[in-house]
Amino acid sequence: MKFKDNEAIYIQIADLVCENILEGKLPMGEKIPSVRDLAIQLQVNPNTVMRSYDTLQNREIIFNKRGLGFFVSENAQQIIRTGKRQSFLKIRLPELFKEMKLLEISSAELINLYQEYNANLKPNHNEIQ
C-alpha cells in the first residue's frame, strides 16, 4: 500500500482501519491485526502502527485486551460516523461553499459534478486482512 505524503502515515492508517470498520470488514468485537502484523503488511515501522491504534483507542473506537490485542469496540461505527459528520458539517462544507462562491460555481453545477463522480466510481481494495 502506498501512502499520500501530505498526511501523516499514522493518520492514514487510522483512517484505513475506520473505513474497514464502517464497511463492516471489521465487525464489532472483532480482533484487528496485531501491531507487528499490520506493520509488516503495510511496510511501516511498528511504532507508527502503534500510534494509529493509540489514537483510535483514545477515541474509543478500539479497545485493548491485555496480552491479546486490539478489538473493535461496541459503538465504533457510531463514533466514527458522528466524528466524521461533525468535521464534515463544521469544517469541510463551509470551506467548500466559500470556494464555490469565489469560483462562482452554482449549486446546479455541483450536483452535475456529483452525478458525474458517481458514474465514474470504481470500487477500492484497501482491505485489512
Add this chain to the structure above:
Amino acid sequence: MKFKDNEAIYIQIADLVCENILEGKLPMGEKIPSVRDLAIQLQVNPNTVMRSYDTLQNREIIFNKRGLGFFVSENAQQIIRTGKRQSFLKIRLPELFKEMKLLEISSAELINLYQEYNANLKPNHNEIQ
C-alpha cells in the same frame, strides 16, 4: 486575525491575499501592503509574510518593483481562478464526494445545506488594509 493550526500560516496568508484580489479589494496594478505592515497587522513574523509573497510571486499573481513593494499583476484574478478551479475539481470535490457517500448524505441534502449556508452568511472582514 486568527489562523487555523492545521495549515501553514504562510499559506493561509497567501490565500487571504488571493481572496482580496478575487473580491476586487486589491485591483490589478494596486500596491499590496508591505511585508512589515502586514506582519504587524496579522501579528506574525515578517519572514512568514515574506514567504507568502514569495509563493504568490512564483505563481505570478504579484510582482515586485524594487524599492517600491509588491503589486497585483495583470492577470492575477485569472491565475488564481484557474489554479483554484483545478485543485477544487481534481482534489477537493473527489474527497468531498467520497465522504458524502460514506456519511450517506444525498445531493438533495447538500443543496439544502448550501442554501442554509448562504442564508446565514455574514459579511467578510478579512480585508487587507
Add this chain to the structure above:
Amino acid sequence: MKFKDNEAIYIQIADLVCENILEGKLPMGEKIPSVRDLAIQLQVNPNTVMRSYDTLQNREIIFNKRGLGFFVSENAQQIIRTGKRQSFLKIRLPELFKEMKLLEISSAELINLYQEYNANLKPNHNEIQ
C-alpha cells in the same frame, strides 16, 4: 468479573484471593479453587491464574500439596494484613494526602465522603466459589 485495565490481571486475581481470605470466605487450611477452575470462572488464561498463585505462594499466603492443589496457609490473614498495612501507610496514604492538598480537600470533607461511601456500600459479590 471485569478487570481494571490499568493493573496486571494476575495481580488483581491475587488481590481477589487475598480479599476472600481476609473476609473469611477462604479460611485457614481450606483448599482454594484449582487453577483451571478459577481460570474458567474468571474467563482468563490458566497461565494467568497460575502466576497469581505463584506470587501468593512466594508470599507464603498459600501453599501447595502436590497433586491436591493450593491451600490457605496458617498465618495467611496476618501476612496479608501486615503487607497491605505497610503499602497502605508508606505508599497509598502519602500519595492520597498529597493529592488532597493539591485539590484542597480538608479532612472534614474526607470524613464526609467516607460516611457517604459506607452508606452507599453494596454487598460484595467477588466471591471465589
Add this chain to the structure above:
Amino acid sequence: MKFKDNEAIYIQIADLVCENILEGKLPMGEKIPSVRDLAIQLQVNPNTVMRSYDTLQNREIIFNKRGLGFFVSENAQQIIRTGKRQSFLKIRLPELFKEMKLLEISSAELINLYQEYNANLKPNHNEIQ
C-alpha cells in the same frame, strides 16, 4: 531528576508540568520549555518529552503556536483540577476506603495520620526552569 520506574516517564513529565501549572510557576499564556530543552534538562529523549506534551495538548492544557513552542492554555488550571478531582473521587477514594475496611482502620485513625503527614511535610523542588 529521577523518575519512578513503575510509571511511564512521559506520564511523570506530564504530571510535573501540571504541578508547575497548578502552583503558578507556569502561569496562563506562558511558554513552557521547548521539547529539546526539557529533554536535556531531564536527561531523556526528546520523543519522550514530545509524547508528554502531546497528551497535555490533547487535554487542552497546553497549546501550540507554530514554530514558537507550547504555551499554557487559558483554562489549564481548571482542566487539571477537575480531571484530578474526578479520578480522586471516582477511583482513588473508593480504593482507599475499601482497603481501610479490610485493614480495619477507622476514620479517626485516618485523620490522625493526615495531621501527622501535614506536620512532617517538606517543600519540594521540582521546578521547571
Add this chain to the structure above:
DNA sequence: GTGGTCTAGACCACC
C-alpha cells in the same frame, strides 16, 4: 504471542 515504552538519530516543514 500481545502491547508499551524508550532511545538514538534522522529528516522535514515552518517561524
Add this chain to the structure above:
DNA sequence: GTGGTCTAGACCACA
C-alpha cells in the same frame, strides 16, 4: 529556533 513524523532497534511486562 520550533514542533512533527518516522525508522530501527531494544527491552520489558503480560497472557
